[in-house]
Amino acid sequence: MHLHTRAFSLHVVFINLLAAITLATHFRGGTISWRPVGGNEVEFFFKMGWTYGLGPGCTESKIGQFVDDPLLNGGSTQNAWKCLQGCTGQPEIQPAHYFCMAASSQEGWEQGQNTFNYTFDQPGLFVVGFEGNAWMRLDNGKGDGDWNVTTTVDLRDRSDIGQPNSSPVSSSQTLYYMQYDCHQELDIPVIDPDGDEVRCYWATGDECKAVCNALPGAHLDSKTCRITFDTTKASNYIPGGFYAVALTIKDYPRTEITLDGSVKKTPTDSLSSVPVQFLIQTPEFNVSCDAKPRFVAPTPAEGSEVLILAGDKLTVHIVADNGNDTSNVTTIDVMGPVRMHQSSLTALPNVQNTFQKTLTWQTTLTDLGEHIVCTRASNERGKSADQRCFTIKIVPDHCRSQPCKNGATCQSITGVLNCQCAPGYTGKHCEIDIDECDPDPCQNGGTCQDHVNAYSCLCVPGFTDKNCST
Ligand SMILES: *[C@@H]1O[C@H](CO)[C@@H](O)[C@H](O)[C@H]1NC(C)=O
Numbered sequence: 001m002h003l004h005t006r007a008f009s010l011h012v013v014f015i016n017l018l019a020a021i022t023l024a025t026h027f028r029g030g031t032i033s034w035r036p037v038g039g040n041e042v043e044f045f046f047k048m049g050w051t052y053g054l055g056p057g058c059t060e061s062k063i064g065q066f067v068d069d070p071l072l073n074g075g076s077t078q079n080a081w082k083c084l085q086g087c088t089g090q091p092e093i094q095p096a097h098y099f100c101m102a103a104s105s106q107e108g109w110e111q112g113q114n115t116f117n118y119t120f121d122q123p124g125l126f127v128v129g130f131e132g133n134a135w136m137r138l139d140n141g142k143g144d145g146d147w148n149v150t151t152t153v154d155l156r157d158r159s160d161i162g163q164p165n166s167s168p169v170s171s172s173q174t175l176y177y178m179q180y181d182c183h184q185e186l187d188i189p190v191i192d193p194d195g196d197e198v199r200c201y202w203a204t205g206d207e208c209k210a211v212c213n214a215l216p217g218a219h220l221d222s223k224t225c226r227i228t229f230d231t232t233k234a235s236n237y238i239p240g241g242f243y244a245v246a247l248t249i250k251d252y253p254r255t256e257i258t259l260d261g262s263v264k265k266t267p268t269d270s271l272s273s274v275p276v277q278f279l280i281q282t283p284e285f286n287v288s289c290d291a292k293p294r295f296v297a298p299t300p301a302e303g304s305e306v307l308i309l310a311g312d313k314l315t316v317h318i319v320a321d322n323g324n325d326t327s328n329v330t331t332i333d334v335m336g337p338v339r340m341h342q343s344s345l346t347a348l349p350n351v352q353n354t355f356q357k358t359l360t361w362q363t364t365l366t367d368l369g370e371h372i373v374c375t376r377a378s379n380e381r382g383k384s385a386d387q388r389c390f391t392i393k394i395v396p397d398h399c400r401s402q403p404c405k406n407g408a409t410c411q412s413i414t415g416v417l418n419c420q421c422a423p424g425y426t427g428k429h430c431e432i433d434i435d436e437c438d439p440d441p442c443q444n445g446g447t448c449q450d451h452v453n454a455y456s457c458l459c460v461p462g463f464t465d466k467n468c469s470t
Protein backbone atom coordinates (compact mmCIF):
# COMPACT_ATOMS: atom_id res chain seq x y z
CA MET A 1 0.00 0.00 0.00
CA HIS A 2 2.75 2.37 1.01
CA LEU A 3 4.72 1.51 -2.11
CA HIS A 4 1.67 2.09 -4.22
CA THR A 5 1.15 5.64 -2.99
CA ARG A 6 4.79 6.45 -3.55
CA ALA A 7 4.67 5.30 -7.11
CA PHE A 8 1.56 7.31 -7.68
CA SER A 9 2.98 10.56 -6.32
CA LEU A 10 6.13 10.04 -8.36
CA HIS A 11 3.97 9.82 -11.42
CA VAL A 12 2.31 13.13 -10.57
CA VAL A 13 5.64 14.81 -10.06
CA PHE A 14 6.83 13.53 -13.41
CA ILE A 15 3.77 14.89 -15.21
CA ASN A 16 4.13 18.29 -13.57
CA LEU A 17 7.78 18.44 -14.46
CA LEU A 18 6.97 17.67 -18.06
CA ALA A 19 4.30 20.37 -18.14
CA ALA A 20 6.81 22.84 -16.73
CA ILE A 21 9.41 21.92 -19.37
CA THR A 22 6.75 22.21 -22.05
CA LEU A 23 5.96 25.72 -21.00
CA ALA A 24 9.57 26.75 -20.55
CA THR A 25 11.33 25.74 -23.70
CA HIS A 26 9.62 23.94 -26.54
CA PHE A 27 8.99 26.23 -29.52
CA ARG A 28 11.79 26.32 -32.11
CA GLY A 29 10.44 28.53 -34.87
CA GLY A 30 8.09 28.41 -37.80
CA THR A 31 6.78 30.02 -40.93
CA ILE A 32 3.37 30.39 -42.61
CA SER A 33 2.31 31.47 -46.09
CA TRP A 34 -0.93 31.43 -48.05
CA ARG A 35 -2.67 31.64 -51.40
CA PRO A 36 -6.26 32.43 -52.37
CA VAL A 37 -8.26 29.49 -53.75
CA GLY A 38 -11.47 31.33 -54.73
CA GLY A 39 -14.03 33.53 -52.99
CA ASN A 40 -12.70 34.40 -49.55
CA GLU A 41 -11.15 30.96 -49.13
CA VAL A 42 -7.43 30.73 -48.48
CA GLU A 43 -5.03 27.80 -48.40
CA PHE A 44 -2.39 28.18 -45.70
CA PHE A 45 0.92 26.36 -45.57
CA PHE A 46 2.95 26.24 -42.35
CA LYS A 47 6.08 24.65 -41.03
CA MET A 48 7.38 24.58 -37.47
CA GLY A 49 9.95 23.05 -35.17
CA TRP A 50 9.75 21.88 -31.57
CA THR A 51 11.92 20.35 -28.93
CA TYR A 52 11.85 16.55 -29.41
CA GLY A 53 8.98 14.99 -27.46
CA LEU A 54 7.39 18.36 -26.72
CA GLY A 55 5.77 19.02 -30.09
CA PRO A 56 3.02 17.26 -32.04
CA GLY A 57 4.99 13.99 -31.75
CA CYS A 58 7.23 13.69 -34.79
CA THR A 59 9.89 10.98 -34.41
CA GLU A 60 12.37 9.35 -36.81
CA SER A 61 9.97 6.46 -37.39
CA LYS A 62 6.97 8.69 -38.16
CA ILE A 63 8.38 10.70 -41.06
CA GLY A 64 5.63 11.32 -43.61
CA GLN A 65 2.84 10.62 -41.09
CA PHE A 66 0.35 13.02 -39.58
CA VAL A 67 1.07 13.55 -35.87
CA ASP A 68 -1.24 15.20 -33.35
CA ASP A 69 0.10 14.28 -29.90
CA PRO A 70 -2.33 15.85 -27.43
CA LEU A 71 0.65 16.66 -25.19
CA LEU A 72 1.29 19.66 -27.40
CA ASN A 73 -2.05 21.10 -26.46
CA GLY A 74 -2.16 19.72 -22.93
CA GLY A 75 -5.92 19.79 -23.43
CA SER A 76 -5.81 23.56 -23.75
CA THR A 77 -6.74 25.56 -26.80
CA GLN A 78 -3.46 27.38 -26.82
CA ASN A 79 -1.57 25.79 -29.69
CA ALA A 80 -3.64 26.75 -32.69
CA TRP A 81 -3.51 29.20 -35.55
CA LYS A 82 -5.90 32.05 -34.88
CA CYS A 83 -7.34 34.98 -36.74
CA LEU A 84 -5.80 37.72 -34.56
CA GLN A 85 -7.11 40.75 -36.43
CA GLY A 86 -9.96 41.40 -38.85
CA CYS A 87 -12.31 38.62 -37.67
CA THR A 88 -15.01 38.75 -35.04
CA GLY A 89 -13.17 37.90 -31.84
CA GLN A 90 -10.00 35.84 -32.28
CA PRO A 91 -11.31 32.51 -33.63
CA GLU A 92 -9.05 29.49 -33.76
CA ILE A 93 -8.81 28.44 -37.36
CA GLN A 94 -6.57 25.36 -37.20
CA PRO A 95 -4.73 23.25 -34.58
CA ALA A 96 -0.95 23.36 -34.93
CA HIS A 97 -0.70 19.62 -35.68
CA TYR A 98 1.33 18.59 -38.69
CA PHE A 99 2.88 16.03 -40.98
CA CYS A 100 6.15 14.84 -39.48
CA MET A 101 9.02 15.80 -41.82
CA ALA A 102 12.25 15.27 -39.87
CA ALA A 103 13.31 14.53 -36.31
CA SER A 104 16.38 13.72 -34.26
CA SER A 105 16.00 12.27 -30.79
CA GLN A 106 19.77 12.57 -30.37
CA GLU A 107 19.85 16.25 -31.25
CA GLY A 108 16.53 16.89 -29.55
CA TRP A 109 14.29 18.37 -32.24
CA GLU A 110 11.35 17.58 -34.50
CA GLN A 111 9.82 19.48 -37.38
CA GLY A 112 6.82 19.20 -39.65
CA GLN A 113 4.45 21.04 -41.92
CA ASN A 114 0.81 21.12 -42.92
CA THR A 115 -1.68 22.89 -45.17
CA PHE A 116 -5.23 23.88 -44.31
CA ASN A 117 -8.06 25.88 -45.86
CA TYR A 118 -10.06 28.61 -44.20
CA THR A 119 -12.90 30.72 -45.55
CA PHE A 120 -13.13 34.28 -44.25
CA ASP A 121 -16.43 36.15 -44.30
CA GLN A 122 -15.00 39.17 -46.17
CA PRO A 123 -11.82 40.01 -48.16
CA GLY A 124 -9.80 41.40 -45.24
CA LEU A 125 -7.33 42.68 -44.07
CA PHE A 126 -6.56 39.92 -41.57
CA VAL A 127 -3.68 38.95 -39.35
CA VAL A 128 -3.39 35.20 -38.88
CA GLY A 129 -0.94 34.03 -36.26
CA PHE A 130 0.31 31.47 -33.80
CA GLU A 131 1.06 32.86 -30.34
CA GLY A 132 2.50 31.19 -27.29
CA ASN A 133 4.83 31.73 -24.40
CA ALA A 134 7.59 29.13 -24.55
CA TRP A 135 10.20 29.96 -27.18
CA MET A 136 13.22 27.84 -26.43
CA ARG A 137 15.89 29.38 -24.17
CA LEU A 138 18.80 30.75 -26.21
CA ASP A 139 22.42 31.44 -25.33
CA ASN A 140 22.44 35.21 -25.52
CA GLY A 141 19.72 35.98 -23.03
CA LYS A 142 17.08 35.72 -25.74
CA GLY A 143 14.24 33.24 -26.15
CA ASP A 144 12.67 31.71 -23.04
CA GLY A 145 9.53 33.77 -23.56
CA ASP A 146 6.69 34.63 -25.91
CA TRP A 147 6.50 33.65 -29.55
CA ASN A 148 4.35 35.23 -32.25
CA VAL A 149 4.38 34.00 -35.85
CA THR A 150 2.00 36.13 -37.93
CA THR A 151 1.07 36.79 -41.54
CA THR A 152 -1.15 39.47 -43.09
CA VAL A 153 -3.87 38.28 -45.48
CA ASP A 154 -5.52 40.58 -48.03
CA LEU A 155 -8.07 39.06 -50.42
CA ARG A 156 -8.95 42.18 -52.40
CA ASP A 157 -8.50 41.67 -56.16
CA ARG A 158 -5.28 43.03 -57.68
CA SER A 159 -5.83 45.07 -60.84
CA ASP A 160 -2.82 43.49 -62.59
CA ILE A 161 -3.81 39.83 -62.21
CA GLY A 162 -7.57 40.15 -61.66
CA GLN A 163 -7.44 38.05 -58.49
CA PRO A 164 -6.13 38.38 -54.92
CA ASN A 165 -2.45 38.40 -54.05
CA SER A 166 -0.56 35.28 -52.90
CA SER A 167 2.01 35.72 -50.13
CA PRO A 168 5.72 35.01 -50.60
CA VAL A 169 6.72 31.48 -49.60
CA SER A 170 9.92 30.66 -47.75
CA SER A 171 11.39 27.30 -47.01
CA SER A 172 14.15 27.60 -44.48
CA GLN A 173 15.07 24.72 -42.22
CA THR A 174 13.94 25.17 -38.63
CA LEU A 175 17.46 24.34 -37.37
CA TYR A 176 20.84 25.06 -38.93
CA TYR A 177 24.16 23.83 -37.59
CA MET A 178 26.82 26.43 -38.32
CA GLN A 179 30.29 25.66 -37.09
CA TYR A 180 31.70 27.78 -34.26
CA ASP A 181 34.55 30.13 -35.19
CA CYS A 182 33.79 30.33 -38.92
CA HIS A 183 32.56 32.95 -41.36
CA GLN A 184 28.99 32.04 -42.32
CA GLU A 185 26.63 32.91 -45.16
CA LEU A 186 23.07 31.69 -45.13
CA ASP A 187 20.60 32.21 -47.99
CA ILE A 188 16.94 32.16 -47.07
CA PRO A 189 15.04 30.65 -50.00
CA VAL A 190 11.97 32.68 -50.94
CA ILE A 191 9.66 32.57 -53.95
CA ASP A 192 6.68 34.73 -54.83
CA PRO A 193 3.95 33.02 -56.88
CA ASP A 194 2.87 36.36 -58.43
CA GLY A 195 6.41 37.32 -59.46
CA ASP A 196 6.44 40.30 -57.08
CA GLU A 197 9.57 41.92 -55.71
CA VAL A 198 10.44 40.24 -52.39
CA ARG A 199 12.36 41.82 -49.51
CA CYS A 200 13.55 40.34 -46.21
CA TYR A 201 13.75 42.32 -42.97
CA TRP A 202 14.69 41.55 -39.39
CA ALA A 203 11.40 41.15 -37.52
CA THR A 204 10.67 43.74 -34.82
CA GLY A 205 8.41 44.08 -31.77
CA ASP A 206 5.27 41.92 -31.82
CA GLU A 207 6.55 40.11 -34.91
CA CYS A 208 9.31 38.37 -32.97
CA LYS A 209 8.61 38.83 -29.23
CA ALA A 210 11.32 36.88 -27.32
CA VAL A 211 13.58 36.36 -30.33
CA CYS A 212 14.02 39.87 -31.78
CA ASN A 213 17.68 40.60 -32.62
CA ALA A 214 18.71 37.14 -31.46
CA LEU A 215 21.57 36.50 -33.93
CA PRO A 216 24.60 38.50 -32.76
CA GLY A 217 26.53 40.68 -35.21
CA ALA A 218 24.60 39.50 -38.26
CA HIS A 219 24.04 41.43 -41.50
CA LEU A 220 20.95 40.87 -43.63
CA ASP A 221 20.85 41.78 -47.32
CA SER A 222 17.22 42.75 -47.82
CA LYS A 223 17.21 42.07 -51.57
CA THR A 224 18.93 38.70 -51.69
CA CYS A 225 17.80 37.48 -48.27
CA ARG A 226 21.37 36.50 -47.40
CA ILE A 227 22.49 36.57 -43.76
CA THR A 228 26.21 37.00 -43.10
CA PHE A 229 27.86 36.56 -39.70
CA ASP A 230 30.96 35.28 -37.90
CA THR A 231 30.36 32.65 -35.23
CA THR A 232 33.29 33.90 -33.19
CA LYS A 233 33.93 34.81 -29.58
CA ALA A 234 34.48 38.42 -30.68
CA SER A 235 30.93 38.44 -32.10
CA ASN A 236 29.56 37.00 -28.85
CA TYR A 237 29.02 33.39 -29.93
CA ILE A 238 29.89 30.43 -27.73
CA PRO A 239 30.71 26.86 -28.81
CA GLY A 240 27.49 24.87 -29.05
CA GLY A 241 25.33 27.94 -28.48
CA PHE A 242 21.73 28.33 -29.67
CA TYR A 243 20.63 31.52 -31.45
CA ALA A 244 17.46 32.45 -33.35
CA VAL A 245 16.65 34.29 -36.53
CA ALA A 246 13.33 36.09 -36.93
CA LEU A 247 12.59 37.62 -40.32
CA THR A 248 9.62 39.31 -41.89
CA ILE A 249 9.32 38.83 -45.64
CA LYS A 250 7.21 41.18 -47.75
CA ASP A 251 6.12 41.31 -51.38
CA TYR A 252 5.83 44.51 -53.44
CA PRO A 253 4.14 45.04 -56.83
CA ARG A 254 6.62 45.80 -59.64
CA THR A 255 4.33 48.53 -61.05
CA GLU A 256 1.56 50.61 -59.55
CA ILE A 257 -1.65 48.60 -59.10
CA THR A 258 -4.98 48.99 -57.32
CA LEU A 259 -6.80 46.67 -54.95
CA ASP A 260 -10.55 46.30 -55.54
CA GLY A 261 -10.23 48.99 -58.19
CA SER A 262 -9.67 51.76 -55.64
CA VAL A 263 -6.83 51.27 -53.14
CA LYS A 264 -3.57 52.29 -54.80
CA LYS A 265 -0.41 50.21 -54.21
CA THR A 266 2.92 51.47 -55.51
CA PRO A 267 6.16 49.46 -55.72
CA THR A 268 7.03 50.71 -52.23
CA ASP A 269 3.79 49.44 -50.63
CA SER A 270 3.91 45.86 -49.43
CA LEU A 271 1.03 43.57 -50.29
CA SER A 272 1.53 40.99 -47.54
CA SER A 273 4.02 39.82 -44.97
CA VAL A 274 5.07 36.38 -43.82
CA PRO A 275 7.22 35.36 -40.82
CA VAL A 276 10.29 33.13 -40.89
CA GLN A 277 11.75 32.10 -37.55
CA PHE A 278 14.36 29.41 -36.99
CA LEU A 279 17.26 28.28 -34.83
CA ILE A 280 20.99 28.28 -35.41
CA GLN A 281 23.34 26.17 -33.31
CA THR A 282 27.09 26.76 -33.39
CA PRO A 283 28.81 23.47 -32.53
CA GLU A 284 32.59 23.39 -32.26
CA PHE A 285 34.31 20.88 -34.55
CA ASN A 286 37.93 19.94 -34.54
CA VAL A 287 38.19 20.36 -38.33
CA SER A 288 38.58 23.31 -40.66
CA CYS A 289 35.55 25.39 -41.63
CA ASP A 290 35.82 24.00 -45.19
CA ALA A 291 35.75 20.35 -44.15
CA LYS A 292 32.14 19.38 -44.70
CA PRO A 293 29.99 17.10 -46.83
CA ARG A 294 28.76 18.39 -50.18
CA PHE A 295 25.94 17.76 -52.62
CA VAL A 296 26.99 16.32 -55.95
CA ALA A 297 25.28 15.70 -59.31
CA PRO A 298 22.58 14.79 -60.12
CA THR A 299 21.22 16.76 -57.13
CA PRO A 300 19.46 19.82 -58.62
CA ALA A 301 21.68 22.92 -58.37
CA GLU A 302 21.11 25.58 -55.70
CA GLY A 303 18.29 27.89 -56.79
CA SER A 304 17.46 25.83 -59.87
CA GLU A 305 14.02 24.98 -61.15
CA VAL A 306 12.84 21.46 -61.94
CA LEU A 307 9.96 21.54 -64.43
CA ILE A 308 7.38 18.78 -64.56
CA LEU A 309 4.03 18.35 -66.27
CA ALA A 310 1.06 17.87 -63.96
CA GLY A 311 0.12 14.22 -64.07
CA ASP A 312 3.69 13.01 -64.53
CA LYS A 313 5.73 11.27 -61.87
CA LEU A 314 8.71 13.24 -60.64
CA THR A 315 11.88 11.49 -59.54
CA VAL A 316 14.77 13.49 -58.05
CA HIS A 317 17.97 12.03 -56.62
CA ILE A 318 19.62 13.88 -53.75
CA VAL A 319 23.24 12.74 -53.64
CA ALA A 320 25.93 13.82 -51.18
CA ASP A 321 29.50 12.74 -50.57
CA ASN A 322 31.98 13.43 -47.78
CA GLY A 323 33.44 16.52 -49.42
CA ASN A 324 36.77 17.21 -47.75
CA ASP A 325 35.73 15.94 -44.35
CA THR A 326 36.68 12.36 -43.48
CA SER A 327 33.35 11.55 -41.82
CA ASN A 328 30.60 9.68 -43.75
CA VAL A 329 27.26 11.32 -44.54
CA THR A 330 24.69 9.80 -42.17
CA THR A 331 21.61 12.00 -42.67
CA ILE A 332 19.88 13.73 -45.56
CA ASP A 333 16.85 15.73 -44.38
CA VAL A 334 14.38 16.95 -46.98
CA MET A 335 11.78 19.63 -46.38
CA GLY A 336 9.36 19.72 -49.29
CA PRO A 337 5.74 19.20 -50.27
CA VAL A 338 3.95 16.69 -48.07
CA ARG A 339 2.86 14.56 -51.03
CA MET A 340 6.45 14.04 -52.14
CA HIS A 341 7.74 10.68 -50.96
CA GLN A 342 11.36 10.26 -49.76
CA SER A 343 13.25 6.99 -49.66
CA SER A 344 15.60 6.09 -46.84
CA LEU A 345 19.29 6.93 -47.14
CA THR A 346 21.41 4.43 -49.05
CA ALA A 347 25.11 4.22 -49.89
CA LEU A 348 25.76 4.21 -53.64
CA PRO A 349 27.16 0.78 -54.49
CA ASN A 350 29.90 1.83 -56.90
CA VAL A 351 31.09 5.19 -55.58
CA GLN A 352 33.00 5.45 -52.32
CA ASN A 353 31.51 7.53 -49.49
CA THR A 354 28.54 8.70 -51.54
CA PHE A 355 25.00 8.54 -50.25
CA GLN A 356 21.61 9.15 -51.75
CA LYS A 357 17.95 9.71 -51.06
CA THR A 358 15.37 9.51 -53.84
CA LEU A 359 12.34 11.78 -53.94
CA THR A 360 9.28 10.71 -55.91
CA TRP A 361 6.05 12.56 -56.49
CA GLN A 362 3.07 11.43 -58.54
CA THR A 363 1.82 14.93 -59.41
CA THR A 364 -1.77 15.89 -60.21
CA LEU A 365 -3.50 19.00 -61.52
CA THR A 366 -4.10 20.20 -57.95
CA ASP A 367 -0.31 20.41 -57.42
CA LEU A 368 0.15 23.13 -60.10
CA GLY A 369 2.56 25.90 -59.14
CA GLU A 370 5.97 26.28 -57.55
CA HIS A 371 7.13 24.27 -54.54
CA ILE A 372 10.42 24.82 -52.71
CA VAL A 373 12.45 21.82 -51.61
CA CYS A 374 15.35 22.33 -49.20
CA THR A 375 17.69 19.60 -48.17
CA ARG A 376 20.48 19.22 -45.65
CA ALA A 377 23.17 16.57 -45.59
CA SER A 378 25.16 16.01 -42.44
CA ASN A 379 27.88 13.59 -41.44
CA GLU A 380 28.66 11.50 -38.40
CA ARG A 381 30.54 14.38 -36.88
CA GLY A 382 27.42 16.53 -37.24
CA LYS A 383 28.80 18.85 -39.92
CA SER A 384 26.36 19.89 -42.65
CA ALA A 385 26.85 20.59 -46.33
CA ASP A 386 25.85 24.04 -47.55
CA GLN A 387 22.06 24.09 -47.75
CA ARG A 388 20.67 23.02 -51.10
CA CYS A 389 17.28 24.46 -52.13
CA PHE A 390 15.56 24.18 -55.49
CA THR A 391 12.08 24.76 -56.87
CA ILE A 392 9.79 22.19 -58.40
CA LYS A 393 7.51 23.87 -60.91
CA ILE A 394 4.47 21.87 -61.92
CA VAL A 395 2.96 23.13 -65.14
CA PRO A 396 -0.22 22.10 -66.91
CA ASP A 397 0.17 19.51 -69.61
CA HIS A 398 -1.66 21.25 -72.43
CA CYS A 399 -0.91 18.36 -74.78
CA ARG A 400 -2.92 15.82 -72.82
CA SER A 401 -6.17 16.86 -74.52
CA GLN A 402 -4.49 16.54 -77.94
CA PRO A 403 -5.19 20.14 -78.96
CA CYS A 404 -2.78 20.22 -81.94
CA LYS A 405 -4.56 19.16 -85.12
CA ASN A 406 -3.59 17.75 -88.49
CA GLY A 407 -0.50 15.80 -87.51
CA ALA A 408 1.18 18.66 -85.60
CA THR A 409 3.79 18.05 -82.89
CA CYS A 410 2.67 19.21 -79.42
CA GLN A 411 5.01 20.75 -76.81
CA SER A 412 3.97 21.93 -73.34
CA ILE A 413 7.18 21.74 -71.36
CA THR A 414 7.28 25.38 -70.21
CA GLY A 415 3.59 25.35 -69.40
CA VAL A 416 2.76 27.13 -72.65
CA LEU A 417 1.14 25.23 -75.50
CA ASN A 418 3.26 25.13 -78.64
CA CYS A 419 1.88 23.29 -81.68
CA GLN A 420 4.46 22.74 -84.41
CA CYS A 421 2.38 22.41 -87.54
CA ALA A 422 2.87 19.89 -90.30
CA PRO A 423 3.58 21.53 -93.70
CA GLY A 424 0.49 23.19 -95.16
CA TYR A 425 -1.23 23.97 -91.84
CA THR A 426 -1.24 27.03 -89.64
CA GLY A 427 -3.11 28.55 -86.66
CA LYS A 428 -2.53 28.17 -82.90
CA HIS A 429 -3.71 24.58 -83.07
CA CYS A 430 -2.70 24.00 -86.72
CA GLU A 431 -6.42 23.81 -87.46
CA ILE A 432 -6.14 26.01 -90.57
CA ASP A 433 -5.30 24.44 -93.92
CA ILE A 434 -3.11 27.06 -95.60
CA ASP A 435 -4.83 28.24 -98.81
CA GLU A 436 -2.09 27.84 -101.38
CA CYS A 437 -4.43 29.52 -103.91
CA ASP A 438 -4.19 32.82 -102.01
CA PRO A 439 -2.57 34.65 -103.67
CA ASP A 440 -3.64 32.86 -106.82
CA PRO A 441 -0.55 31.36 -108.50
CA CYS A 442 -2.40 30.30 -111.66
CA GLN A 443 -1.94 32.55 -114.64
CA ASN A 444 -3.82 33.19 -117.89
CA GLY A 445 -7.28 32.43 -116.51
CA GLY A 446 -6.31 29.09 -114.91
CA THR A 447 -8.47 27.84 -111.98
CA CYS A 448 -6.63 27.15 -108.74
CA GLN A 449 -7.42 24.10 -106.56
CA ASP A 450 -6.14 24.06 -102.95
CA HIS A 451 -4.66 20.87 -101.48
CA VAL A 452 -2.70 20.15 -98.30
CA ASN A 453 0.61 21.98 -98.70
CA ALA A 454 0.03 22.01 -102.46
CA TYR A 455 -2.16 23.40 -105.21
CA SER A 456 -2.94 22.63 -108.81
CA CYS A 457 -4.00 24.82 -111.72
CA LEU A 458 -6.65 23.84 -114.27
CA CYS A 459 -5.50 25.70 -117.36
CA VAL A 460 -7.74 27.04 -120.11
CA PRO A 461 -6.97 25.53 -123.52
CA GLY A 462 -3.73 26.82 -125.02
CA PHE A 463 -1.85 27.10 -121.72
CA THR A 464 0.15 24.54 -119.86
CA ASP A 465 2.73 23.84 -117.09
CA LYS A 466 2.14 24.02 -113.30
CA ASN A 467 1.01 27.67 -113.23
CA CYS A 468 -0.49 27.76 -116.80
CA SER A 469 2.27 30.23 -117.65
CA THR A 470 3.16 28.94 -121.10
C1 LIG B 1 -8.03 24.03 -50.39
O1 LIG B 1 -8.94 24.32 -51.43
C2 LIG B 1 -8.45 24.05 -52.74
C3 LIG B 1 -9.50 24.52 -53.74
O2 LIG B 1 -10.76 24.05 -53.41
C4 LIG B 1 -8.17 22.57 -52.87
O3 LIG B 1 -7.63 22.28 -54.15
C5 LIG B 1 -7.15 22.18 -51.80
O4 LIG B 1 -6.92 20.79 -51.85
C6 LIG B 1 -7.66 22.57 -50.42
N1 LIG B 1 -6.58 22.30 -49.47
C7 LIG B 1 -6.76 21.65 -48.35
C8 LIG B 1 -5.58 21.49 -47.48
O5 LIG B 1 -7.85 21.17 -48.03
Ligand SMILES: *[C@@H]1O[C@H](CO)[C@@H](O)[C@H](O)[C@H]1NC(C)=O
Nearest residue numbers: 084127129131148150206207
Ligand atom coordinates in the same frame (compact mmCIF):
# COMPACT_ATOMS: atom_id res chain seq x y z
C1 LIG C 1 1.16 39.05 -32.48
O1 LIG C 1 1.24 39.96 -33.57
C2 LIG C 1 0.00 40.45 -34.01
C3 LIG C 1 0.25 41.30 -35.23
O2 LIG C 1 1.27 42.20 -35.03
C4 LIG C 1 -0.68 41.24 -32.90
O3 LIG C 1 -1.95 41.67 -33.31
C5 LIG C 1 -0.83 40.34 -31.68
O4 LIG C 1 -1.34 41.08 -30.59
C6 LIG C 1 0.52 39.77 -31.30
N1 LIG C 1 0.35 38.83 -30.21
C7 LIG C 1 0.93 39.01 -29.05
C8 LIG C 1 0.67 37.98 -28.01
O5 LIG C 1 1.62 39.98 -28.79
Ligand SMILES: *[C@@H]1O[C@H](CO)[C@@H](O)[C@H](O)[C@H]1NC(C)=O
Nearest residue numbers: 284285286287288291326381
Ligand atom coordinates in the same frame (compact mmCIF):
# COMPACT_ATOMS: atom_id res chain seq x y z
C1 LIG D 1 41.89 17.85 -32.68
O1 LIG D 1 42.80 17.75 -33.76
C2 LIG D 1 44.16 17.67 -33.37
C3 LIG D 1 45.03 17.68 -34.62
O2 LIG D 1 44.30 17.65 -35.83
C4 LIG D 1 44.38 16.43 -32.54
O3 LIG D 1 45.72 16.38 -32.09
C5 LIG D 1 43.45 16.44 -31.34
O4 LIG D 1 43.56 15.25 -30.62
C6 LIG D 1 42.02 16.63 -31.78
N1 LIG D 1 41.15 16.79 -30.63
C7 LIG D 1 39.99 16.18 -30.50
C8 LIG D 1 39.22 16.46 -29.27
O5 LIG D 1 39.55 15.41 -31.36
Ligand SMILES: *[C@@H]1O[C@H](CO)[C@@H](O)[C@H](O)[C@H]1NC(C)=O
Nearest residue numbers: 288290291292294323324325
Ligand atom coordinates in the same frame (compact mmCIF):
# COMPACT_ATOMS: atom_id res chain seq x y z
C1 LIG E 1 37.52 21.99 -49.01
O1 LIG E 1 36.82 22.08 -50.22
C2 LIG E 1 36.59 23.37 -50.69
C3 LIG E 1 35.78 23.28 -51.95
O2 LIG E 1 34.83 22.29 -51.88
C4 LIG E 1 37.87 24.11 -50.90
O3 LIG E 1 37.60 25.45 -51.30
C5 LIG E 1 38.68 24.11 -49.64
O4 LIG E 1 39.94 24.69 -49.87
C6 LIG E 1 38.87 22.71 -49.11
N1 LIG E 1 39.50 22.79 -47.82
C7 LIG E 1 40.44 21.96 -47.41
C8 LIG E 1 40.95 22.17 -46.03
O5 LIG E 1 40.84 21.07 -48.11
Ligand SMILES: *[C@@H]1O[C@H](CO)[C@@H](O)[C@H](O)[C@H]1NC(C)=O
Nearest residue numbers: 328329347348351352353354
Ligand atom coordinates in the same frame (compact mmCIF):
# COMPACT_ATOMS: atom_id res chain seq x y z
C1 LIG F 1 31.73 5.04 -45.10
O1 LIG F 1 30.91 4.56 -46.16
C2 LIG F 1 31.48 3.51 -46.93
C3 LIG F 1 30.48 3.22 -48.05
O2 LIG F 1 30.65 4.12 -49.10
C4 LIG F 1 31.72 2.31 -46.06
O3 LIG F 1 32.33 1.30 -46.82
C5 LIG F 1 32.62 2.71 -44.90
O4 LIG F 1 32.75 1.61 -44.03
C6 LIG F 1 32.01 3.89 -44.14
N1 LIG F 1 32.94 4.35 -43.11
C7 LIG F 1 32.59 4.41 -41.85
C8 LIG F 1 33.64 4.92 -40.93
O5 LIG F 1 31.47 4.12 -41.44
